[in-house]
Amino acid sequence: MTRPIGTPGRASWKEEAVGMVLGLVVLALLPFLFTDTYSRHVLIMVFIYAVVASNWDLSLGYGGVFNFGHLALFGIGVYAYGLLTKLAGLDPWLALVASGIVATAAAILVTIPILRLKGIYIILVTFGFAQLVMQVILSQSDYTGGTQGMVRIPGLYWFDHNMVRDGKFAYFFLALGLLAASTLFLRVIVRSRIGAGIVALRDNEEYAIARGISLVRQRMITLAASAFFTGMAGAFYAAYQRNASIDVFGMSLATIILSMVLLGGTSTIYGAIIASFVLTVFAELMADFGAWRPIITALLIIVVMLAYPTGLAGLIRAGWAATAGRLRRAAPAARPARTG
Amino acid sequence: MALLEVQEVAKAFGSLKAVDGVSFEVEAGEIFGIAGPNGSGKSTLFNIVTGIPFGPDRGRVRLDGVEIQGRSGNAIAKLGLARTFQRETSFDGLTVFENALIGATYGGSVRATALAEERAAEALEFVGLGAPSFGRLAGELSVFERKCLMLATAVAMQPRILLLDEPASSLTKPEIEASIGLIRRIAARGITIVLIEHVLTFLMSLSQHLMVLNNGQVLARGRPAEVIADSRVVEAYLGTRRPAA
Numbered sequence: 051m052t053r054p055i056g057t058p059g060r061a062s063w064k065e066e067a068v069g070m071v072l073g074l075v076v077l078a079l080l081p082f083l084f085t086d087t088y089s090r091h092v093l094i095m096v097f098i099y100a101v102v103a104s105n106w107d108l109s110l111g112y113g114g115v116f117n118f119g120h121l122a123l124f125g126i127g128v129y130a131y132g133l134l135t136k137l138a139g140l141d142p143w144l145a146l147v148a149s150g151i152v153a154t155a156a157a158i159l160v161t162i163p164i165l166r167l168k169g170i171y172i173i174l175v176t177f178g179f180a181q182l183v184m185q186v187i188l189s190q191s192d193y194t195g196g197t198q199g200m201v202r203i204p205g206l207y208w209f210d211h212n213m214v215r216d217g218k219f220a221y222f223f224l225a226l227g228l229l230a231a232s233t234l235f236l237r238v239i240v241r242s243r244i245g246a247g248i249v250a251l252r253d254n255e256e257y258a259i260a261r262g263i264s265l266v267r268q269r270m271i272t273l274a275a276s277a278f279f280t281g282m283a284g285a286f287y288a289a290y291q292r293n294a295s296i297d298v299f300g301m302s303l304a305t306i307i308l309s310m311v312l313l314g315g316t317s318t319i320y321g322a323i324i325a326s327f328v329l330t331v332f333a334e335l336m337a338d339f340g341a342w343r344p345i346i347t348a349l350l351i352i353v354v355m356l357a358y359p360t361g362l363a364g365l366i367r368a369g370w371a372a373t374a375g376r377l378r379r380a381a382p383a384a385r386p387a388r389t390g
Numbered sequence: 391m392a393l394l395e396v397q398e399v400a401k402a403f404g405s406l407k408a409v410d411g412v413s414f415e416v417e418a419g420e421i422f423g424i425a426g427p428n429g430s431g432k433s434t435l436f437n438i439v440t441g442i443p444f445g446p447d448r449g450r451v452r453l454d455g456v457e458i459q460g461r462s463g464n465a466i467a468k469l470g471l472a473r474t475f476q477r478e479t480s481f482d483g484l485t486v487f488e489n490a491l492i493g494a495t496y497g498g499s500v501r502a503t504a505l506a507e508e509r510a511a512e513a514l515e516f517v518g519l520g521a522p523s524f525g526r527l528a529g530e531l532s533v534f535e536r537k538c539l540m541l542a543t544a545v546a547m548q549p550r551i552l553l554l555d556e557p558a559s560s561l562t563k564p565e566i567e568a569s570i571g572l573i574r575r576i577a578a579r580g581i582t583i584v585l586i587e588h589v590l591t592f593l594m595s596l597s598q599h600l601m602v603l604n605n606g607q608v609l610a611r612g613r614p615a616e617v618i619a620d621s622r623v624v625e626a627y628l629g630t631r632r633p634a635a
Binding site for chain 1: 440442443462463464465467468472473475479480481482483484485486487488489491492493495496497498499506507521524525526527540543544547
């Protein structure tokens with residue numbers, strides 16, 4: 051006879067699902083709160099960054115694979131969508147999914163040379179991969195536009211709804227849907243036996259192999275799983291902006307997204323999403339500070355990381371634990387004293 | 391036919407011959423001890439038998455008649471050959487229960503969630519890590535608890551043979567006593583055990599057969615009492631008596 055044990059020491063799926071639904075409802079209410087187009091644009095960018103950052107957390111945080119080519123997967127999604135819709139004439143929705151598949155295939159390809167590598171060497175190879183992809187795009191300027199990029203890329207559609215003149219209402223919900231699907235996918239993975247295997251391999255490679263985990267298979271799964279929604283986010287970005295630029299391969303965007311992963315706290319998924327929101331909104335609020343903006347943002351990151359090395363997720367966990375402790379201590383005091 | 395047959399295996403690192411033509415056989419159900427001074431090649435022998443992190447330069451390793459040298463470490467584990475490591479090792483980012491689940495699902499190839507969970511829970515309780523510790527992070531455990539957890543993850547694989555690399559290292563005397571009891575109980579489950587230890591009393595209390603290595607070669611082999619009485623073994627451990635002046 052078997053007896054279900056569940057996940058001792060972890061939040062149950064039921065608890066997590068309640069949190070996810072509540073979070074989704076709050077986010078879905080935002081466009082009714084922020085009715086101006088610019089605020090909605092910022093939120094759409096938050097969702098796109100959140101997808102990219104949280105997927106990077108899977109390979110970097112959970113997997114411990116220093117994949118510095120993650121943003122190249124985003125860039126591949128951007129250009130795959132542009133080429134598939136504009137040159138091949140593929141339906142935008144099909145191109146969106148196909149871009150995720152192309153990014154996944156690219157991730158599998160980059161896994162091969164890094165299978166036996168560790169640490170700094172993985173950074174070197176994956177960084178080289180990003181540069182290689184960029185050079186290929188630049189060299190094929192007849193199709194990709196080279197340094198000029200691609201313009202007038204077809205956007206997404208929703209039946210007869212006018213996506214251009216709805217105050218970014220539809221794009222907001224599509225971006226939110228993408229983030230929700232990506233987050234659900236990531237959480238299902240990290241809570242599964244595959245997720246446990248990914249963490250085991252990160253924690254101790256030789257011990258994990260001694261317990262039957264295949265390094266090749268597991269590393270490939272890690273990078274492929276982190277690539278699909280990253281590629282789709284790239285495609286969505288191209289559809290939303292209606293252009294593709296080589297800037298997506300630059301260090302600037304990579305640094306911002308990496309900051310989101312680290313500030314949020316690795317191996318949480320949710321931390322990267324929260325940090326995407328915090329950093330993007332903070333950067334917008336600091337817009338008037340000009341050149342001081344990145345300096346202030348960097349200082350904020352340093353202060354948070356010094357105080358809470360586990361990032362914003364650690365900060366929230368500590369706050370939650372302190373509140374729960376206070377409530378527990380207050381409960382007996384509130385109880386009426388027994389007499390007799 | 392022996393469960394584990396190791397024939398003329400060798401491993402060199404540059405000019406250093408860490409293991410040099412070692413052969414031995416382990417019968418099903420027995421506890422086979424391997425002793426030797428530091429640097430004698432004991433752990434390297436475990437590495438090349440299990441393929442983790444490397445296989446032998448030459449020689450053959452057979453598990454129940456099937457040649458396993460050249461196979462990947464995880465494939466060897468799935469065939470039923472589990473090992474532990476000299477240092478207490480755990481997946482620190484996972485809970486105690488998740489650690490054991492890794493053994494059941496990957497090494498033990500159990501697909502069904504409920505069955506894997508039952509096997510993991512049973513293995514943990516078997517080594518003395520009861521339900522209250524299931525939700526603790528493995529990184530928070532004491533050295534002894536982590537050693538027990540490492541055994542639990544191996545037991546959850548339901549291996550045919552278990553290679554234990556110095557299970558008594560870093561443990562206190564009562565913990566060593568507890569380890570001896572635990573290893574006996576693992577053997578009583580029908581799991582064949584190969585045990586490395588340089589504490590001879592530990593080996594003597596458990597092993598049915600003993601092999602002593604020195605400088606990567608077999609120095610002596612046989613019944614434990616006979617082996618430790620061998621003058622070459624005494625010399626390897628204690629050195630030669632200086633002639634009186």
